[in-house]
Amino acid sequence: MSAATPAPPAAAPAARPAPGRKGDRPRRRGSLPGRVALYLTLSVLLLVFIAPMVWAVSGSFKPRGDIFEYPPNLIPSPATLENYGNLLSGQPFWRWFAISVTTALLATAVAVFVCALAGFAFAKYRFAGKRVLFSVMFSSLSVPFAVILVPLFVLVVKSGLSNPWFALIVPWVAPAFGIFMMQQYIIQSIPDEILEAARIDGASEFGIFLRVVLPLLRPPLGALAVWQFLQSYNSFLWPLVLISDTESYTLPLGLNILFRAENRSFDLVLPGAVLASVPTILVFLLLRKQLLEGLSTGAVKG
Structure with missing residues:
Protein backbone atom coordinates (compact mmCIF):
# COMPACT_ATOMS: atom_id res chain seq x y z
CA MET A 1 0.00 0.00 0.00
CA SER A 2 1.55 3.24 -1.12
CA ALA A 3 1.93 6.11 1.29
CA ALA A 4 -0.63 8.83 0.94
CA THR A 5 0.74 12.03 -0.58
CA PRO A 6 -0.48 15.39 0.59
CA ALA A 7 -2.95 17.03 -1.68
CA PRO A 8 -1.58 19.94 -3.62
CA PRO A 9 -2.61 23.29 -2.21
CA ALA A 10 -5.68 24.75 -3.76
CA ALA A 11 -5.03 27.49 -6.19
CA ALA A 12 -5.74 30.94 -4.85
CA PRO A 13 -8.85 32.46 -6.35
CA ALA A 14 -8.12 34.91 -9.05
CA ALA A 15 -8.42 38.50 -7.99
CA ARG A 16 -11.46 40.20 -9.36
CA PRO A 17 -10.74 43.01 -11.72
CA ALA A 18 -11.44 46.45 -10.39
CA PRO A 19 -14.79 47.77 -11.47
CA GLY A 20 -14.80 50.08 -14.39
CA ARG A 21 -13.36 49.94 -17.83
CA LYS A 22 -10.07 48.25 -18.45
CA GLY A 23 -7.14 50.59 -18.32
CA ASP A 24 -9.05 53.31 -16.49
CA ARG A 25 -6.82 55.66 -14.51
CA PRO A 26 -7.89 56.91 -11.07
CA ARG A 27 -9.64 60.19 -11.50
CA ARG A 28 -8.45 63.17 -9.58
CA ARG A 29 -10.69 64.63 -6.96
CA GLY A 30 -12.74 67.58 -8.09
CA SER A 31 -13.47 68.83 -11.54
CA LEU A 32 -11.17 71.06 -13.55
CA PRO A 33 -13.34 74.20 -13.21
CA GLY A 34 -13.49 73.68 -9.45
CA ARG A 35 -9.71 73.39 -9.16
CA LEU A 81 19.54 102.69 3.08
CA GLU A 82 19.21 106.14 4.61
CA ASN A 83 15.87 105.29 6.23
CA TYR A 84 17.40 102.34 8.10
CA GLY A 85 20.36 104.44 9.15
CA ASN A 86 18.14 107.21 10.51
CA LEU A 87 15.99 104.72 12.38
CA LEU A 88 18.87 102.87 14.03
CA SER A 89 20.89 105.97 14.86
CA GLY A 90 18.15 108.38 15.88
CA GLN A 91 15.77 106.08 17.78
CA PRO A 92 16.27 103.45 20.55
CA PHE A 93 15.08 100.81 18.11
CA TRP A 94 17.43 98.04 19.22
CA ARG A 95 16.33 98.48 22.85
CA TRP A 96 12.68 98.23 21.83
CA PHE A 97 13.55 95.21 19.73
CA ALA A 98 15.44 93.48 22.57
CA ILE A 99 12.64 94.07 25.08
CA SER A 100 9.96 92.75 22.72
CA VAL A 101 11.86 89.65 21.62
CA THR A 102 13.11 88.74 25.10
CA THR A 103 9.76 89.09 26.83
CA ALA A 104 7.98 87.27 24.02
CA LEU A 105 10.42 84.34 24.17
CA LEU A 106 10.18 84.10 27.95
CA ALA A 107 6.39 84.33 27.89
CA THR A 108 6.24 81.66 25.18
CA ALA A 109 8.54 79.25 27.03
CA VAL A 110 6.63 79.61 30.32
CA ALA A 111 3.22 79.42 28.64
CA VAL A 112 4.06 76.28 26.65
CA PHE A 113 5.26 74.46 29.78
CA VAL A 114 2.35 75.61 31.96
CA CYS A 115 -0.27 74.80 29.30
CA ALA A 116 1.17 71.33 28.73
CA LEU A 117 1.25 70.63 32.49
CA ALA A 118 -2.28 71.94 33.09
CA GLY A 119 -3.64 70.15 30.02
CA PHE A 120 -2.08 66.90 31.24
CA ALA A 121 -3.73 67.32 34.64
CA PHE A 122 -7.16 68.04 33.16
CA ALA A 123 -6.87 65.15 30.70
CA LYS A 124 -5.53 62.32 32.85
CA TYR A 125 -6.32 63.03 36.50
CA ARG A 126 -9.44 63.15 38.64
CA PHE A 127 -9.57 65.65 41.48
CA ALA A 128 -12.17 67.60 43.43
CA GLY A 129 -13.54 70.57 41.56
CA LYS A 130 -12.10 69.52 38.22
CA ARG A 131 -15.24 70.24 36.22
CA VAL A 132 -15.84 73.58 37.90
CA LEU A 133 -12.24 74.67 37.45
CA PHE A 134 -12.21 73.60 33.81
CA SER A 135 -15.51 75.39 33.16
CA VAL A 136 -14.19 78.61 34.69
CA MET A 137 -10.97 78.32 32.69
CA PHE A 138 -12.80 77.59 29.44
CA SER A 139 -15.36 80.36 29.94
CA SER A 140 -12.53 82.89 30.25
CA LEU A 141 -12.04 82.52 26.49
CA SER A 142 -15.18 84.61 26.01
CA VAL A 143 -13.85 87.50 28.14
CA PRO A 144 -12.01 90.18 26.09
CA PHE A 145 -8.63 91.21 27.44
CA ALA A 146 -9.77 94.84 27.64
CA VAL A 147 -12.32 93.83 30.31
CA ILE A 148 -9.66 92.53 32.71
CA LEU A 149 -7.05 95.14 31.78
CA VAL A 150 -7.70 97.55 34.66
CA PRO A 151 -8.14 94.87 37.39
CA LEU A 152 -4.98 93.14 36.19
CA PHE A 153 -3.04 96.40 36.24
CA VAL A 154 -4.22 97.22 39.78
CA LEU A 155 -3.34 93.70 40.95
CA VAL A 156 0.15 93.87 39.46
CA VAL A 157 0.86 97.31 40.92
CA LYS A 158 -0.53 96.49 44.39
CA SER A 159 1.56 93.30 44.44
CA GLY A 160 4.75 95.23 43.72
CA LEU A 161 5.33 93.30 40.50
CA SER A 162 5.11 96.21 38.08
CA ASN A 163 8.67 95.81 36.81
CA PRO A 164 8.24 95.82 33.01
CA TRP A 165 10.44 92.78 32.48
CA PHE A 166 8.14 90.77 34.75
CA ALA A 167 4.78 92.43 34.20
CA LEU A 168 4.99 92.10 30.40
CA ILE A 169 5.08 88.31 30.81
CA VAL A 170 2.32 87.87 33.43
CA PRO A 171 -0.79 88.00 31.16
CA TRP A 172 0.56 85.32 28.82
CA VAL A 173 1.80 82.59 31.16
CA ALA A 174 -1.41 80.50 31.26
CA PRO A 175 -3.68 81.17 28.26
CA ALA A 176 -6.95 79.27 28.43
CA PHE A 177 -6.78 78.46 24.72
CA GLY A 178 -3.41 76.75 25.18
CA ILE A 179 -4.61 74.68 28.15
CA PHE A 180 -7.70 73.55 26.26
CA MET A 181 -5.62 72.72 23.18
CA MET A 182 -3.18 70.58 25.19
CA GLN A 183 -5.98 68.82 27.06
CA GLN A 184 -7.75 67.83 23.86
CA TYR A 185 -4.58 66.60 22.18
CA ILE A 186 -3.55 64.52 25.21
CA ILE A 187 -6.99 62.91 25.42
CA GLN A 188 -6.89 61.96 21.73
CA SER A 189 -3.24 60.96 21.29
CA ILE A 190 -1.84 59.62 24.59
CA PRO A 191 -3.45 56.37 25.80
CA ASP A 192 -3.62 55.54 29.49
CA GLU A 193 -1.71 52.29 28.92
CA ILE A 194 1.50 54.22 28.23
CA LEU A 195 1.17 56.09 31.52
CA GLU A 196 0.39 52.90 33.45
CA ALA A 197 3.45 51.20 31.96
CA ALA A 198 5.62 54.10 33.10
CA ARG A 199 4.15 53.90 36.61
CA ILE A 200 4.88 50.17 36.75
CA ASP A 201 8.49 50.95 35.81
CA GLY A 202 8.71 53.22 38.84
CA ALA A 203 8.45 56.64 37.20
CA SER A 204 7.07 59.48 39.27
CA GLU A 205 4.09 61.49 38.06
CA PHE A 206 6.22 64.49 37.17
CA GLY A 207 8.77 62.17 35.57
CA ILE A 208 5.99 60.69 33.42
CA PHE A 209 5.08 64.18 32.29
CA LEU A 210 8.67 65.12 31.42
CA ARG A 211 9.85 61.84 29.87
CA VAL A 212 6.68 60.40 28.34
CA VAL A 213 4.10 63.11 27.73
CA LEU A 214 6.20 66.09 26.64
CA PRO A 215 8.05 64.23 23.82
CA LEU A 216 4.67 63.19 22.39
CA LEU A 217 3.38 66.78 22.42
CA ARG A 218 5.84 68.27 19.96
CA PRO A 219 3.29 69.08 17.20
CA PRO A 220 0.76 70.93 19.39
CA LEU A 221 3.55 72.55 21.41
CA GLY A 222 5.02 73.96 18.19
CA ALA A 223 1.65 75.32 17.10
CA LEU A 224 1.04 76.80 20.55
CA ALA A 225 4.51 78.35 20.62
CA VAL A 226 3.93 80.17 17.33
CA TRP A 227 0.52 81.44 18.46
CA GLN A 228 1.78 82.49 21.89
CA PHE A 229 4.85 84.27 20.52
CA LEU A 230 2.69 86.31 18.17
CA GLN A 231 0.28 87.20 20.98
CA SER A 232 3.03 88.46 23.26
CA TYR A 233 5.23 90.03 20.59
CA ASN A 234 2.37 91.99 19.00
CA SER A 235 0.77 93.05 22.28
CA PHE A 236 -0.03 96.76 22.32
CA LEU A 237 -2.72 97.55 24.91
CA TRP A 238 -1.06 95.98 27.96
CA PRO A 239 2.39 97.58 27.43
CA LEU A 240 0.68 100.91 26.69
CA VAL A 241 -0.99 100.88 30.12
CA LEU A 242 2.00 99.46 31.96
CA ILE A 243 5.03 101.33 30.59
CA SER A 244 5.56 105.08 30.82
CA ASP A 245 9.29 105.29 30.03
CA THR A 246 10.00 105.67 26.31
CA GLU A 247 13.28 103.78 26.66
CA SER A 248 11.42 100.72 27.96
CA TYR A 249 8.82 100.62 25.19
CA THR A 250 8.16 97.50 23.18
CA LEU A 251 8.29 97.55 19.39
CA PRO A 252 4.56 98.16 18.83
CA LEU A 253 4.69 101.17 21.18
CA GLY A 254 7.89 102.48 19.63
CA LEU A 255 6.56 102.26 16.10
CA ASN A 256 3.35 103.92 17.25
CA ILE A 257 5.38 106.90 18.49
CA LEU A 258 6.96 107.29 15.08
CA PHE A 259 3.59 106.97 13.35
CA ARG A 260 1.88 109.49 15.62
CA ALA A 261 4.63 112.06 15.26
CA GLU A 262 3.64 115.45 13.95
CA ASN A 263 5.22 114.85 10.56
CA ARG A 264 4.15 111.17 10.22
CA SER A 265 7.60 109.61 9.90
CA PHE A 266 6.77 106.90 7.37
CA ASP A 267 10.41 106.84 6.33
CA LEU A 268 11.14 105.46 9.83
CA VAL A 269 7.96 103.44 10.38
CA LEU A 270 8.38 101.30 7.26
CA PRO A 271 11.95 100.10 7.95
CA GLY A 272 10.93 99.56 11.57
CA ALA A 273 8.00 97.41 10.48
CA VAL A 274 10.25 95.38 8.16
CA LEU A 275 12.80 94.74 10.91
CA ALA A 276 10.04 93.97 13.41
CA SER A 277 8.67 91.23 11.15
CA VAL A 278 11.97 89.32 11.11
CA PRO A 279 11.49 87.48 14.47
CA THR A 280 7.98 86.32 13.57
CA ILE A 281 9.18 85.01 10.21
CA LEU A 282 12.07 83.17 11.88
CA VAL A 283 9.78 81.60 14.48
CA PHE A 284 7.45 80.38 11.75
CA LEU A 285 10.30 78.93 9.69
CA LEU A 286 11.80 77.15 12.70
CA LEU A 287 8.49 75.68 13.88
CA ARG A 288 6.61 75.33 10.61
CA LYS A 289 6.73 71.51 10.68
CA GLN A 290 5.34 71.29 14.22
CA LEU A 291 2.82 74.02 13.41
CA LEU A 292 1.40 72.20 10.39
CA GLU A 293 1.33 68.86 12.22
CA GLY A 294 -0.36 70.39 15.24
CA LEU A 295 -3.01 72.16 13.18
CA SER A 296 -3.77 69.04 11.12
CA THR A 297 -3.96 66.65 14.08
CA GLY A 298 -7.54 67.53 14.92
CA ALA A 299 -8.69 66.94 11.36
CA VAL A 300 -6.93 63.57 11.18
CA LYS A 301 -8.19 62.42 14.57
CA GLY A 302 -11.70 63.62 13.89
Whole structure:
Protein backbone atom coordinates (compact mmCIF):
# COMPACT_ATOMS: atom_id res chain seq x y z
CA MET A 1 0.00 0.00 0.00
CA SER A 2 1.55 3.24 -1.12
CA ALA A 3 1.93 6.11 1.29
CA ALA A 4 -0.63 8.83 0.94
CA THR A 5 0.74 12.03 -0.58
CA PRO A 6 -0.48 15.39 0.59
CA ALA A 7 -2.95 17.03 -1.68
CA PRO A 8 -1.58 19.94 -3.62
CA PRO A 9 -2.61 23.29 -2.21
CA ALA A 10 -5.68 24.75 -3.76
CA ALA A 11 -5.03 27.49 -6.19
CA ALA A 12 -5.74 30.94 -4.85
CA PRO A 13 -8.85 32.46 -6.35
CA ALA A 14 -8.12 34.91 -9.05
CA ALA A 15 -8.42 38.50 -7.99
CA ARG A 16 -11.46 40.20 -9.36
CA PRO A 17 -10.74 43.01 -11.72
CA ALA A 18 -11.44 46.45 -10.39
CA PRO A 19 -14.79 47.77 -11.47
CA GLY A 20 -14.80 50.08 -14.39
CA ARG A 21 -13.36 49.94 -17.83
CA LYS A 22 -10.07 48.25 -18.45
CA GLY A 23 -7.14 50.59 -18.32
CA ASP A 24 -9.05 53.31 -16.49
CA ARG A 25 -6.82 55.66 -14.51
CA PRO A 26 -7.89 56.91 -11.07
CA ARG A 27 -9.64 60.19 -11.50
CA ARG A 28 -8.45 63.17 -9.58
CA ARG A 29 -10.69 64.63 -6.96
CA GLY A 30 -12.74 67.58 -8.09
CA SER A 31 -13.47 68.83 -11.54
CA LEU A 32 -11.17 71.06 -13.55
CA PRO A 33 -13.34 74.20 -13.21
CA GLY A 34 -13.49 73.68 -9.45
CA ARG A 35 -9.71 73.39 -9.16
CA VAL A 36 -9.21 76.47 -11.32
CA ALA A 37 -11.64 78.46 -9.16
CA LEU A 38 -9.88 77.25 -6.00
CA TYR A 39 -6.42 78.22 -7.28
CA LEU A 40 -7.66 81.62 -8.43
CA THR A 41 -9.24 82.28 -5.04
CA LEU A 42 -6.08 81.26 -3.22
CA SER A 43 -3.96 83.41 -5.53
CA VAL A 44 -6.16 86.46 -4.88
CA LEU A 45 -6.02 85.89 -1.11
CA LEU A 46 -2.24 85.51 -1.29
CA LEU A 47 -1.95 88.84 -3.10
CA VAL A 48 -4.19 90.52 -0.55
CA PHE A 49 -2.14 89.21 2.37
CA ILE A 50 1.29 89.79 0.89
CA ALA A 51 0.68 93.18 -0.73
CA PRO A 52 1.10 95.27 2.48
CA MET A 53 4.40 93.55 3.28
CA VAL A 54 5.70 94.04 -0.26
CA TRP A 55 4.74 97.72 -0.15
CA ALA A 56 6.44 98.14 3.26
CA VAL A 57 9.67 96.52 2.07
CA SER A 58 9.66 98.61 -1.10
CA GLY A 59 8.89 101.85 0.72
CA SER A 60 11.58 101.25 3.33
CA PHE A 61 14.24 101.65 0.62
CA LYS A 62 12.71 104.78 -0.95
CA PRO A 63 13.38 108.42 -0.14
CA ARG A 64 10.60 109.95 1.89
CA GLY A 65 9.21 111.91 -1.04
CA ASP A 66 8.85 108.75 -3.17
CA ILE A 67 6.98 106.54 -0.70
CA PHE A 68 3.50 107.72 -1.77
CA GLU A 69 4.28 108.37 -5.42
CA TYR A 70 1.51 107.63 -7.91
CA PRO A 71 1.39 105.37 -9.76
CA PRO A 72 3.20 103.27 -7.15
CA ASN A 73 6.52 101.74 -8.14
CA LEU A 74 7.47 98.59 -6.28
CA ILE A 75 11.10 98.79 -7.35
CA PRO A 76 12.79 101.73 -5.57
CA SER A 77 14.57 104.06 -7.92
CA PRO A 78 16.89 105.12 -6.48
CA ALA A 79 17.15 102.63 -3.60
CA THR A 80 18.63 103.96 -0.38
CA LEU A 81 19.54 102.69 3.08
CA GLU A 82 19.21 106.14 4.61
CA ASN A 83 15.87 105.29 6.23
CA TYR A 84 17.40 102.34 8.10
CA GLY A 85 20.36 104.44 9.15
CA ASN A 86 18.14 107.21 10.51
CA LEU A 87 15.99 104.72 12.38
CA LEU A 88 18.87 102.87 14.03
CA SER A 89 20.89 105.97 14.86
CA GLY A 90 18.15 108.38 15.88
CA GLN A 91 15.77 106.08 17.78
CA PRO A 92 16.27 103.45 20.55
CA PHE A 93 15.08 100.81 18.11
CA TRP A 94 17.43 98.04 19.22
CA ARG A 95 16.33 98.48 22.85
CA TRP A 96 12.68 98.23 21.83
CA PHE A 97 13.55 95.21 19.73
CA ALA A 98 15.44 93.48 22.57
CA ILE A 99 12.64 94.07 25.08
CA SER A 100 9.96 92.75 22.72
CA VAL A 101 11.86 89.65 21.62
CA THR A 102 13.11 88.74 25.10
CA THR A 103 9.76 89.09 26.83
CA ALA A 104 7.98 87.27 24.02
CA LEU A 105 10.42 84.34 24.17
CA LEU A 106 10.18 84.10 27.95
CA ALA A 107 6.39 84.33 27.89
CA THR A 108 6.24 81.66 25.18
CA ALA A 109 8.54 79.25 27.03
CA VAL A 110 6.63 79.61 30.32
CA ALA A 111 3.22 79.42 28.64
CA VAL A 112 4.06 76.28 26.65
CA PHE A 113 5.26 74.46 29.78
CA VAL A 114 2.35 75.61 31.96
CA CYS A 115 -0.27 74.80 29.30
CA ALA A 116 1.17 71.33 28.73
CA LEU A 117 1.25 70.63 32.49
CA ALA A 118 -2.28 71.94 33.09
CA GLY A 119 -3.64 70.15 30.02
CA PHE A 120 -2.08 66.90 31.24
CA ALA A 121 -3.73 67.32 34.64
CA PHE A 122 -7.16 68.04 33.16
CA ALA A 123 -6.87 65.15 30.70
CA LYS A 124 -5.53 62.32 32.85
CA TYR A 125 -6.32 63.03 36.50
CA ARG A 126 -9.44 63.15 38.64
CA PHE A 127 -9.57 65.65 41.48
CA ALA A 128 -12.17 67.60 43.43
CA GLY A 129 -13.54 70.57 41.56
CA LYS A 130 -12.10 69.52 38.22
CA ARG A 131 -15.24 70.24 36.22
CA VAL A 132 -15.84 73.58 37.90
CA LEU A 133 -12.24 74.67 37.45
CA PHE A 134 -12.21 73.60 33.81
CA SER A 135 -15.51 75.39 33.16
CA VAL A 136 -14.19 78.61 34.69
CA MET A 137 -10.97 78.32 32.69
CA PHE A 138 -12.80 77.59 29.44
CA SER A 139 -15.36 80.36 29.94
CA SER A 140 -12.53 82.89 30.25
CA LEU A 141 -12.04 82.52 26.49
CA SER A 142 -15.18 84.61 26.01
CA VAL A 143 -13.85 87.50 28.14
CA PRO A 144 -12.01 90.18 26.09
CA PHE A 145 -8.63 91.21 27.44
CA ALA A 146 -9.77 94.84 27.64
CA VAL A 147 -12.32 93.83 30.31
CA ILE A 148 -9.66 92.53 32.71
CA LEU A 149 -7.05 95.14 31.78
CA VAL A 150 -7.70 97.55 34.66
CA PRO A 151 -8.14 94.87 37.39
CA LEU A 152 -4.98 93.14 36.19
CA PHE A 153 -3.04 96.40 36.24
CA VAL A 154 -4.22 97.22 39.78
CA LEU A 155 -3.34 93.70 40.95
CA VAL A 156 0.15 93.87 39.46
CA VAL A 157 0.86 97.31 40.92
CA LYS A 158 -0.53 96.49 44.39
CA SER A 159 1.56 93.30 44.44
CA GLY A 160 4.75 95.23 43.72
CA LEU A 161 5.33 93.30 40.50
CA SER A 162 5.11 96.21 38.08
CA ASN A 163 8.67 95.81 36.81
CA PRO A 164 8.24 95.82 33.01
CA TRP A 165 10.44 92.78 32.48
CA PHE A 166 8.14 90.77 34.75
CA ALA A 167 4.78 92.43 34.20
CA LEU A 168 4.99 92.10 30.40
CA ILE A 169 5.08 88.31 30.81
CA VAL A 170 2.32 87.87 33.43
CA PRO A 171 -0.79 88.00 31.16
CA TRP A 172 0.56 85.32 28.82
CA VAL A 173 1.80 82.59 31.16
CA ALA A 174 -1.41 80.50 31.26
CA PRO A 175 -3.68 81.17 28.26
CA ALA A 176 -6.95 79.27 28.43
CA PHE A 177 -6.78 78.46 24.72
CA GLY A 178 -3.41 76.75 25.18
CA ILE A 179 -4.61 74.68 28.15
CA PHE A 180 -7.70 73.55 26.26
CA MET A 181 -5.62 72.72 23.18
CA MET A 182 -3.18 70.58 25.19
CA GLN A 183 -5.98 68.82 27.06
CA GLN A 184 -7.75 67.83 23.86
CA TYR A 185 -4.58 66.60 22.18
CA ILE A 186 -3.55 64.52 25.21
CA ILE A 187 -6.99 62.91 25.42
CA GLN A 188 -6.89 61.96 21.73
CA SER A 189 -3.24 60.96 21.29
CA ILE A 190 -1.84 59.62 24.59
CA PRO A 191 -3.45 56.37 25.80
CA ASP A 192 -3.62 55.54 29.49
CA GLU A 193 -1.71 52.29 28.92
CA ILE A 194 1.50 54.22 28.23
CA LEU A 195 1.17 56.09 31.52
CA GLU A 196 0.39 52.90 33.45
CA ALA A 197 3.45 51.20 31.96
CA ALA A 198 5.62 54.10 33.10
CA ARG A 199 4.15 53.90 36.61
CA ILE A 200 4.88 50.17 36.75
CA ASP A 201 8.49 50.95 35.81
CA GLY A 202 8.71 53.22 38.84
CA ALA A 203 8.45 56.64 37.20
CA SER A 204 7.07 59.48 39.27
CA GLU A 205 4.09 61.49 38.06
CA PHE A 206 6.22 64.49 37.17
CA GLY A 207 8.77 62.17 35.57
CA ILE A 208 5.99 60.69 33.42
CA PHE A 209 5.08 64.18 32.29
CA LEU A 210 8.67 65.12 31.42
CA ARG A 211 9.85 61.84 29.87
CA VAL A 212 6.68 60.40 28.34
CA VAL A 213 4.10 63.11 27.73
CA LEU A 214 6.20 66.09 26.64
CA PRO A 215 8.05 64.23 23.82
CA LEU A 216 4.67 63.19 22.39
CA LEU A 217 3.38 66.78 22.42
CA ARG A 218 5.84 68.27 19.96
CA PRO A 219 3.29 69.08 17.20
CA PRO A 220 0.76 70.93 19.39
CA LEU A 221 3.55 72.55 21.41
CA GLY A 222 5.02 73.96 18.19
CA ALA A 223 1.65 75.32 17.10
CA LEU A 224 1.04 76.80 20.55
CA ALA A 225 4.51 78.35 20.62
CA VAL A 226 3.93 80.17 17.33
CA TRP A 227 0.52 81.44 18.46
CA GLN A 228 1.78 82.49 21.89
CA PHE A 229 4.85 84.27 20.52
CA LEU A 230 2.69 86.31 18.17
CA GLN A 231 0.28 87.20 20.98
CA SER A 232 3.03 88.46 23.26
CA TYR A 233 5.23 90.03 20.59
CA ASN A 234 2.37 91.99 19.00
CA SER A 235 0.77 93.05 22.28
CA PHE A 236 -0.03 96.76 22.32
CA LEU A 237 -2.72 97.55 24.91
CA TRP A 238 -1.06 95.98 27.96
CA PRO A 239 2.39 97.58 27.43
CA LEU A 240 0.68 100.91 26.69
CA VAL A 241 -0.99 100.88 30.12
CA LEU A 242 2.00 99.46 31.96
CA ILE A 243 5.03 101.33 30.59
CA SER A 244 5.56 105.08 30.82
CA ASP A 245 9.29 105.29 30.03
CA THR A 246 10.00 105.67 26.31
CA GLU A 247 13.28 103.78 26.66
CA SER A 248 11.42 100.72 27.96
CA TYR A 249 8.82 100.62 25.19
CA THR A 250 8.16 97.50 23.18
CA LEU A 251 8.29 97.55 19.39
CA PRO A 252 4.56 98.16 18.83
CA LEU A 253 4.69 101.17 21.18
CA GLY A 254 7.89 102.48 19.63
CA LEU A 255 6.56 102.26 16.10
CA ASN A 256 3.35 103.92 17.25
CA ILE A 257 5.38 106.90 18.49
CA LEU A 258 6.96 107.29 15.08
CA PHE A 259 3.59 106.97 13.35
CA ARG A 260 1.88 109.49 15.62
CA ALA A 261 4.63 112.06 15.26
CA GLU A 262 3.64 115.45 13.95
CA ASN A 263 5.22 114.85 10.56
CA ARG A 264 4.15 111.17 10.22
CA SER A 265 7.60 109.61 9.90
CA PHE A 266 6.77 106.90 7.37
CA ASP A 267 10.41 106.84 6.33
CA LEU A 268 11.14 105.46 9.83
CA VAL A 269 7.96 103.44 10.38
CA LEU A 270 8.38 101.30 7.26
CA PRO A 271 11.95 100.10 7.95
CA GLY A 272 10.93 99.56 11.57
CA ALA A 273 8.00 97.41 10.48
CA VAL A 274 10.25 95.38 8.16
CA LEU A 275 12.80 94.74 10.91
CA ALA A 276 10.04 93.97 13.41
CA SER A 277 8.67 91.23 11.15
CA VAL A 278 11.97 89.32 11.11
CA PRO A 279 11.49 87.48 14.47
CA THR A 280 7.98 86.32 13.57
CA ILE A 281 9.18 85.01 10.21
CA LEU A 282 12.07 83.17 11.88
CA VAL A 283 9.78 81.60 14.48
CA PHE A 284 7.45 80.38 11.75
CA LEU A 285 10.30 78.93 9.69
CA LEU A 286 11.80 77.15 12.70
CA LEU A 287 8.49 75.68 13.88
CA ARG A 288 6.61 75.33 10.61
CA LYS A 289 6.73 71.51 10.68
CA GLN A 290 5.34 71.29 14.22
CA LEU A 291 2.82 74.02 13.41
CA LEU A 292 1.40 72.20 10.39
CA GLU A 293 1.33 68.86 12.22
CA GLY A 294 -0.36 70.39 15.24
CA LEU A 295 -3.01 72.16 13.18
CA SER A 296 -3.77 69.04 11.12
CA THR A 297 -3.96 66.65 14.08
CA GLY A 298 -7.54 67.53 14.92
CA ALA A 299 -8.69 66.94 11.36
CA VAL A 300 -6.93 63.57 11.18
CA LYS A 301 -8.19 62.42 14.57
CA GLY A 302 -11.70 63.62 13.89
